[in-house]
Amino acid sequence: MGLARRRFMISVACAGAALAAPAVHGGARAKVVVVGGGAGGASVARQIALDAAGQIDVTLVEPSARHTTCYFSNLYLGGLRSFESLQHGYEGLTRAGVQVVADFAAAIDRERRRVVLGGGGHLPYDRLVLAPGIDFVDGSVPGWSLDEAEVMPHAYKAGPQTLLLAKMIESLPQGGVFAMIAPPEPYRCPPGPYERVSMIAHYLKGKNPAAKIIIIDPKEEFTLQKLFEDAWLKYYDGMIEWIGPDFGSRNLSVSPDAMEISIDGEVTKVDCCNVIPAQKAGKIAEFAQLTDETGWAPVEPSSMRSHLDGRIFVLGDSAQQGDMPKSATSARSQAQVAAAAVIGDLTGRDVPAPVYSNACWSALAPGDSVKDGGTYKPADGKIASIEKYVSQADEDAATRAATYQESLDWYHTITAQIFG
Template sequence: MTLNRRTFLGTATAASVALSAPMALGQAKPRVVVIGGGSGGGTVARYIAKDSNGAVDVTLIEPSRKYYTCYFSNLYLGGFWEFDALGHDYGNIARLGVNVVHDWAVGVDRDAQTVALASGESISYDRLVVAPGIDFVEGSVPGWDVSQQSLMPHAYKSGTQAQLLKHQIENMREGGTFCMVAPPNPYRCPPGPGERVSMVAHVLSQINPTAKILIVDPKENYSKQALFEEGWERHYPGMVTRIGPDFGGDRVEVRPDAMEVVVDGVVETVDVCNVIPAQKAGKIAELAGLTNDSGWAPVLPSDMRSRMDENVFVLGDASAQGAMPKSGFSANSQAKVVANVIRGELTGSRIFPARYSNTCWSLIATDDGVKVGANYEAGDDQIESVSSFISQTGEDAELRRQTYEESIGWYNGIVADIFG
């Protein structure tokens, strides 16, 4: 099925329809607090407020007044998308009745069922949704930490890091080297590094055609590998070199001040270095005691409920749930399940069995779009894939163009679904 804004929103709405039970006269509204206003948190806040018809008091805690999506930021790097088009505010969510608080959540008292804010305020809840996205694992790339992100940007969280990386790419010396240090599994948006390389190659092929791209990757293989490598050979022959673990891709150090990358003891001088470190759940999930030794927050597959606390749900990138990739589509899909469950528990409305889905699109070159996706259901212990699909190598140009156009429709649809 071709996905556009209308079909995306129509499918989402049909999946979430439920009649709210009336509350007793004079009864205080149940309170839901959502931490994080991205694809997961924004969606769950909006859907609970919209579908409960005011029967639930919803507070969304998000420090940023404008949220910039990580998905499609690679297309911004490649010149296919404007930076301002990545940004979305919370005005429509607030108009639905959500209390939007622009502050940092700095602690959770799960016994008292309160969330502490950086301002010193405290907000109580009956149900808590934690959707903080990712943070980086300290020391996972020797020589790099967040204090070095101006010299070697990660550009793997929403915001101005993408602008910095784009500026560095466009101002590389002629014939210079762009290096990406790719992350180990699991990480946000599995095809993201491959798409980023494609978009950097697209720009360099136009403004700096003798430049080179070096990928240092600790993984044996990566998402859409055959599709990306076919595309790089077709569109950017000889430009991209990847070093995997067999040749030292898992033994890397960076020296930001000298702009050096050390791969298995061999020093490479580079002009731009995009370091994407190992990842874990956003800090507040750890502070709330919702993570385990993996750094991620384990949840029940049936409803994304924390395995640590029955009144807390963790969704999106921060969760350890099984087979679903960490993506905006996944977070949005999980959020609708969570919204349905919370609304049902607090208002007596119907709760539907959990069904999840995901698609990840990537652009390799102009009109050369590819995708991968699956449908999922709750297994006994984790979310499991029940069907999947992926673009094939050798597809004709028209199909690839249609896939790219499909991704544009999806983006317009999902941001409307999240932000209204």
């Protein structure tokens, strides 16, 4: 039998087995393995452990001892937050009953239903939840590859890359040029690159006021564009230049060794370049053959269950689910829906109708933030938007200050909900 045919048969068998697994096997508790300890993975592992009340064994596979949040990392770059404040351990998950395995998932054996660990062991599962976050499309920016990330960092996976980019910003020569290559859609945290520019501009305004920032963007327009551009004019007038497709951004290449960017044939020397490339689902989802031609993992909107394997759920940034943006709040919301579906599969408990929500805050300057978000429900084969909200351009200072404080409160609350 051909390999492709065999894989197809495995996928069909697994997809049809969603309701076939009993809660116990010879007296043993059902097993759930979660891969990835970020907003989605840590949330779903802790939620299942708490809600199942001992009926299910839950294991989280995560190589890092502490998770560094990508959300709020821009405030660190702007000098408004410490790096340590972005880091969270897994002790709260352990207290909730989750077994945390400090390793990485090297492969998913879908036929035998087990996760193969990088250290050589394996973990059997009755249900598997993948929340590996994003990976990058290598070569999506001509002249740049992942091998060049130490020279032109992406800093879109928080941790060492965040520290590296901060060091480069701090070392920018007086009057120097910082360039950012913005990503094409879809990507993690749609306002994120532009909040980053705002925070870097805030830092440079105090330390290096003659510095310049160039944004090279493949998109015709970007999220919250008017709100960001109004803020750049108000707080950082003359510092930031945005270059979109009409001005040559589609004809772009970079030269990391020379620290140069070429825009429509015109070469510009820069002092620091932050390349945020095109994105796709975390590699383990691709290795498990759960992604499609888009690079993302398609899921059922009512449960976050993989379209390609009924025993596997994919949530957070890796999921191709519809209208929800890729954000920490989205991942947490999807985790709650997936947790209920997993518990329903393994215990027979009723599963409530799914409710999804998202909220994002973007800092423009100290004490000035804007927000956007919405609610969603399964419809037309996807998670569909049913209501949206967004900050308005004419809001007064008190409203913006309240939104800024709301963002700080949100970070404290959501990290407590995720990590315990």
